[in-house]
Amino acid sequence: MSAKYHRTHHCNELNRTHVGSRVSLSGWVNSCRDLGGLVFLDLRDREGVTQLFVDPAAQPELARLLHEVREEWVLAATGTVQLRPEAMANRQRATGEIEVAVETLTVLNRAAPMPFHLEDQAVSEDLRLKYRYLDMRRSALVPNLRLRHRLTKSVRDALDSRGFVEVETPILSKSTPEGARDYLVPSRVHPGTFYALPQAPQQYKQLLMVGGLERYFQIARCFRDEDLRADRQPEFTQIDIEMSFVTREDVMETVEAMLAAVMREVAGREVALPFPRMSWQEAMDRYGSDKPDTRFGMELVDITPALATTEFRVFRGVLDAGGVIKAIRVENGGEASRRQLDAWTDTVRLFGAKGLAWLKQAEGEIGGSIAKFLNHTEKAEIRRRTGLQDGELLLIVADRPRVANEALGRLRLDIARSSGPLPTGCFHFLWVVDFPLLEYDEEAGRYAAVHHPFTSPLDEDVARLETEPGSVRAKAYDIVLNGVELGGGSIRIHDPVMQQTMFQALGIGAQEAQLRFGHLLEALRYGAPPHGGIALGLDRFAMLLAGAASIRDVIAFPKTTKAACLMTDSPSTVDPGQLDELHIAIRREEADPEAAAGLVPVERR
């Protein structure tokens, strides 16, 4: 009870109403200002900072102790709250009007000099990752983790109140051929076999529906051994949901209600329901993306009709090959420099576009890189379709629809982001529906599932599954927030025959289907209810709510883009004995004979 670090208050609590009270605080030394005849010490805990005050004349032994004290030492202090002199109040802080006149001070722990300034906003990220526990003491990370906690709790409450049951599914799972690369875990007791870490609890949650659970959810850790991005980590968390006896509308309504509750509780915001819905085709046509950011305009305009009879060779070639000519109109773009246009050209080339054409208008006249190839009618028609005005710029890509859309979609985002911050505190939810069911994979020479192989086709498209598979749409839906894919789901196939048909369309033979998905196929035979669900990226959601630039900022211990943990230095080599037990031998890499021969220690850094 009376431990020396017992606290009566936290460090963001005391104000003028506490003056005269005897209090105890514990925390870290944020800074210590020894003025010689006066000593101030800012004590910090997770809630805030309180100034401690010591008068060396009155307490010489305390002053001597404080002389030793350094940044980030851990202290417990007891003293009396006193008002600061009027002019000395710090209005920046909740506790700025008072200070604690110290009576006893205990050093709970010393601290080595910090590897970086905790207050320094410019510290490199690898250093922050190596000393994540110090990074956490700074202002940004802990509030993000607390926000994430509130988010998770709010999700649990919202789903619980709607009859959902939280169920844990196995982490040691089964490898499946479709989808992302698996993280594998070797089996000790079954030599030569492997578990896979789940990319998602997809099959388990469907089996829970067959099991009659009806409403399932899980805050589920998922693992994918693919290359990283600012919004992609090798392990991440999904809000995983599955429901029985539901249509797409039922799932979307449930998710909307949950998201509205979360937005209210976590962000204090009311969002209008239902969320807007847009077909995948419309999203691609208007925004060049299957996750459009609808916070701003600058939509893609199809100017193909204006150029249907063009004799400009480049455009003619594209049109004759079945391509399209699309444009975005950039307000205030008329002044764009050559250098800027070159940079934009590089951007569209990333997506396979051969080039970027541009037009601009000044004093009613259209000029630009391709102006001389267009006749008067074509220019007028382009102006009519795009609304081009003086001082504005038109960026044009002529290519296959997919290339033109994606290139301009990216350009649209880049230009919007570079021409000033996008509206903050603004949350545009959007459903994108009617995704294609299948997509032709050039490399594999077969169709692949756009969502996953358990996704149900639209009823009206089923007939085309075997004749024209590329045109079949899915009972799938993505939820998009501010241009970020927050989650996606679908109504699943619950008919074993349909599931077999789907595997066939994917080029998965009956034998392989049985080997990889036999458990699911069999389960569908025993009275599987119609069911569907969704999975939402918890990390991305937290990132957006926190206004963070990367999901690393809302994950306590994230990994680098090479999937390494700089703090624990994982992955790492293991004891040969461990490998023996797992029946695993490390193959020597040909590329580096010295390292393979063990002449050079393998190091990372």
Added chain:
RNA sequence: GGGGGCGUAGCUCAAUUGGUUAGAGCGCCGGCCUGUCACGCCGGAGGUUGCGAGUUCGAGCCUCGUCGCUCCCGCCA
């Protein structure tokens, strides 16, 4: 797998055309200081310029390779 950016003191950065002993601020160590709040002032220590080759009379700077961090393309059912 590919492309861009970055790598110099504990941290953040500088260093002219390739030229003498690689500097500054903060931090660290020592001292001074009665109203500070990233206190201030004086003094001091601190460097394998990520690593390895090469070019050169001479490399932090140029070339090649390599490692790490990061952004993007591919990839991510």
